[in-house]
Amino acid sequence: MDRLSGLDASFLYLETPAQLMHVCAVMVLDPSTMPEPYSFDRLQSALDGQVRDVPEFTRKLRRVPLRLDHPIWVRDQGFDIERHVHRLALPSPGGYDELVSLCAHLAALPLDRSRPLWEMWVIEGYRPDGEDGVEQVVVFTKIHHATVDGVSGASLISHLCSLEPEAEPMGEAKARFGRDPGYPELLGRSLIGTATRPLTLAKVLKPSAQIVTRSIARARAGTAMAAPFSAPRTSFNGTITGHRTIALADASLDEIREIKRATGTTVNDVVLTLAGGALRAYLEERGELPSTSLLATVPVSVRESSQREGGANKVSALFTKLGTDIEHPLERLQMLAERNRNAKEHHKAIDADTLQDWAEFAAPRTFGLAVRTYANLRLAEKHPVVHNLVISNVPGPPMPLYFMGARIAALYPLGPVFHGAGLNITVMSNAGEVHIGAIACRESVPDADALVRHFPKELERLRKQVESKVASS
Incomplete structure (x- = not known):
């Protein structure tokens, strides 16, 4: 059983409609380094294959009966990459102002707690040097703080990256998911944890x-x-x-x-x-x-x-x-x-x-x-x-990384x-x-x-x- 730590769970309890507890990243990609020409469908499919055996990407929350204890993580048996990796295009002229405005809007949207707590928005049409400049692709990532901190978040992103455009991503499949216990067991463990809490406090x-x-x-x-x-x-x-x-x-x-x-x-x-x-x-x-x-x-x-x-x-x-x-x-x-x-x-x-x-x-x-x-x-x-x-x-x-073959420019x-x-x-x-x-x-x-x-x-x-x-x- 994979119980959230108190600190992980605290980020769930701290969350309100105004105080959202996810961490984000704006990843600017140079698609010219990709072994095959960029397409959203190909990127989404590659991500699907890479994240399926990584618990942080494919586990979801399950509440404890009567909310007596912190939630547990269980595998999302209905995991669907299309609910997590989305496609958008910047409005003209597709510059910096349009990018940060869109990212600010996405950052203000809460994550769906019925699914694994992450999203990626693939934003096309970004031209940082103006309409005549080279077009880049931006991936805006949101991951709940209950899942990662700063160091583990950077490590999780690196799981999807490689040192060369055509190399396999550096991360290795983890495939370790917490057991999904039945209601009686979950209730019993929660009652025991509640009863022994004063001893822990001492x-x-x-x-x-x-x-x-x-x-x-x-x-x-x-x-x-x-x-x-x-x-x-x-x-x-x-x-x-x-x-x-x-x-x-x-x-x-x-x-x-x-x-x-x-x-x-x-x-x-x-x-x-x-x-x-x-x-x-x-x-x-x-x-x-x-x-x-x-x-x-x-x-x-x-x-x-x-x-x-x-x-x-x-x-x-x-x-x-x-x-x-x-x-x-x-x-x-x-x-x-x-x-x-x-x-x-x-x-x-x-x-x-x-x-x-x-x-x-x-x-x-x-x-x-x-x-x-x-x-x-x-x-x-x-x-x-x-x-x-x-x-x-x-x-x-310290060295350049490649996300699904595209060089991470920033x-x-x-x-x-x-x-x-x-x-x-x-x-x-x-x-x-x-x-x-x-x-x-x-x-x-x-x-x-x-x-x-x-x-x-x-x-x-x-x-x-x-x-x-x-x-x-």
């Missing part, structure tokens, strides 16, 4: 209390990560709607690595510095720049250190100040590097499975009711801001947005480039392009300051 309380004690000591010593509920309020920190806006941008990974080497920092430090600068410029243009720094939640994979075997999501999170109150990029980078070192040390002192342990106590009925009440009462606007946004940095492949990841934090920025490296995807509540960030267009500008500003410092030293 095991979690002591180490959690120790974490709090150590965190207080770090805070007094000035070596703790930034604290939640210390963020300034911005226009994207309120109750969100179901409308979305999307923006995409690119940057050079080589330039980021050069800055990293010259300053003794990390790629993540540089990425967060660029994000802080872009947010500062965006808010300054709107006359909304707070005097104190914005606070970001940065998801961290604990896949290597987790002791848990099951569960799709193996993540924790750290909080970091983005230095939006610092004008000069190099000063911001130096500040962020120091704070991130403290945050990482603080995070390492916290057991990797703490978040997963506590998520086991998310009751299916009460958790969902609490989320809906929180949204309906607009409580996100009535308490101190927990965090301003989520920023993820997902390492991608891959822009997009995470979910939440009540109280209506903006998500996700960065992914791909074959020497960095692809930046921003998704937001449309009412909170009406023009996401006004934000992401500052990323390459901030990279140029930071590069020049670093070069100047190196030349003068």
Whole structure:
């Protein structure tokens, strides 16, 4: 029996019509590399053959009787690729504006929970360089967060990719599906789990209390990560709607690595510095720049250190100040590097499975009711801001990949947005480039392009300051 972990199930309970919990990706393909000329039917058929033995693509949810416990995964015996892979064409002229508008609309649609929780929309007619440019194909992917986190999501996409256009995809068939138990067994297991939950709680309380004690000591010593509920309020920190806006941008990974080497920092430090600068410029243009720094939640994979075997999501999170109150990029980078070192040390002192342990106590009925009440009462606007946004940095492949034979020209990841934090920025490296995807509540960030267009500008500003410092030293 393949039971969802508490953390996986929490993403189901967090979902409302406005707060959708799927992760998306905009994959731009160059069809000229395909061994045979592109056709939708051929692509759909190839995908059908590739995903049928992969549980993440062909399993669906089954509720537990009386919702006493988290749902289980069972194989969808009626799996039909036509319900998951769809075809669309961009309206004329088929450029960037038309693409992001369509993708924002698709991102705002919920997934059907009666089927496996994923969709692909194959979008034809994309001409990024104008009507006279070369036509490309875009695949817009949606996968529920209950199925994947950032790292496993990237791995799942790579399952469908190859290193050469004519090579077989790298993924190997898994063909391991959870057993579908009968009603009495499912009810009995749920009752036992409910009865033993207080014992599990007792095991979690002591180490959690120790974490709090150590965190207080770090805070007094000035070596703790930034604290939640210390963020300034911005226009994207309120109750969100179901409308979305999307923006995409690119940057050079080589330039980021050069800055990293010259300053003794990390790629993540540089990425967060660029994000802080872009947010500062965006808010300054709107006359909304707070005097104190914005606070970001940065998801961290604990896949290597987790002791848990099951569960799709193996993540924790750290909080970091983005230095939006610092004008000069190099000063911001130096500040962020120091704070991130403290945050990482603080995070390492916290057991990797703490978040997963506590998520086991998310009751299916009460958790969902609490989320809906929180949204309906607009409580996100009535308490101190927990965090301003989520920023993820997902390492991608260092070499070109081919999706069903088509070279992946760009891959822009997009995470979910939440009540109280209506903006998500996700960065992914791909074959020497960095692809930046921003998704937001449309009412909170009406023009996401006004934000992401500052990323390459901030990279140029930071590069020049670093070069100047190196030349003068």
